Each structure stands twice: as C-alpha cells, then as structure tokens.
C-alpha cells in the first residue's frame with residue numbers, strides 16, 4: 077500500500093493513503109488532534125495509576141509517543157494492534173520527536189524497532205506490546221482487561237468493517253467496568269453502537285478544525 081508523508085497545519089507529519097483517499101490524522105494538525113482526543117480526553121482522564129491500554133492502529137506511533145511523554149508517573153501497559161506496519165524508511169522520516177531531547181528521539185525509534193508480539197519495556201513505567209494482526213479476526217480475550225481504549229481506525233466511511241457491532245462487542249467484553257474509550261469520530265451511528273455495547277457515551281468538543289468527538293465510559 078502506497079503511503080505519502082505530508083505536513084499538517086500544526087507542522088507535524090501525517091501519512092496519506094491514496095488508495096483509500098484517507099489521512100492517518102486530521103490535516104488541521106496531527107499532534108493537536110492526538111493530544112486532544114487521546115491524551116487530554118484519554119490517558120489524562122484515567123484515574124488509575126497503572127493502566128492497561130488498547131490502541132487500534134499503531135501506525136506512526138504518534139499516540140504511543142505522546143502517551144509516554146504525558147503519562148505523569150502512571151505506569152502504562154500499551155497494547156497496540158496494527159495490520160500494516162510502517163517501514164523503517166517511513167518511520168525514520170517522521171518529525172514527531174524532532175523537537176525533543178535525543179533521549180526521546182531514541183525512545184520513539186525504539187518503539188518502532190522493537191519486536192512485534194513481545195512485551196518490551198521502552199522506559200521504566202512504559203511497556204509496549206505491538207501486535208501485527210487484523211482487529212477484525214484477532215481474539216482480544218488473550219489480552220489483559222483494559223482501562224483505556226484509543227480507537228484510531230480509519231474513518232467509518234473509508235473502512236466500515238472496523239466500526240461494527242461485532243468489533244465493539246469484543247472490545248467491550250475486554251474492558252473493565254469504568255474503562256474509557258475515546259475516538260476522533262463523532263458519528264451518531266457509531267455513538268449508538270458503542271452505547272449498545274455497554275459504554276455511556278458523550279459527545280465532546282473536537283480538536284481544532286473538528287466540531288466533535290466521542291468519549292465513553294464502560295457501564296459498571
């Protein structure tokens with residue numbers, strides 16, 4: 077699959093997929109979007125000091141890097157599913173870590189270069205398990221129960237089979253009571269599907285350039 081690196085309006089990179097006519101992030105700002113949807117309305121809202129986190133779509137590793145940088149002493153067990161991993165040529169060009177210390181740049185590369193299907197300690201308090209699999213067929217019940225889910229698949233209009241009742245059911249079953257799910261998507265039918273699968277959903281203001289996003293908490 078051909079992927080093209082592009083700059084978004086906040087100066088951070090994203091990838092464009094011509095085949096789907098889809099970007100990995102908001103063109104208004106990849107880092108801004110990730111900070112708003114996944115950090116401020118995700119990990120920062122989680123009360124636990126030790127968090128089991130599931131990400132749908134490791135992609136550029138942006139959410140993982142920002143989670144590592146903004147976790148505020150929380151211990152994170154980060155599980156990320158990805159069907160089409162980036163190549164080394166692609167991830168080496170990404171500018172997400174370039175304004176940080178050389179240590180952070182090294183951690184970002186380590187996240188990408190670390191082996192798949194293995195639990196790797198990236199830094200004390202942050203453990204990454206990347207799984208090279210297809211969410212549609214992957215058995216989540218082999219993983220621990222989750223406190224937080226970053227649902228960062230391509231948009232429902234481009235990849236409808238990632239936003240189905242069956243997928244939300246298997247994610248919900250793997251979530252602890254009170255677990256948070258957050259996504260950039262604000263569609264009413266997705267909100268209803270998540271609600272049907274046991275999440276109390278809210279529409280929150282979206283990141284710059286997007287009106288709304290969805291946030292939910294698993295029923296107790």
Ligand SMILES: C[S@@+](CC[C@H](N)C(=O)[O-])C[C@H]1O[C@@H](n2cnc3c(N)ncnc32)[C@H](O)[C@@H]1O
Nearest residue numbers: 100133134135136158159160210211228229230
């Ligand atoms: C919107 S992008 C976001 C990726 C990542 N969170 C980031 O910030 O770069 C969606 C990701 O889902 C991955 N993906 C697509 N289909 C998938 C599938 N069936 N199972 C797992 N991952 C998939 C894509 O390759 C892509 O990396």
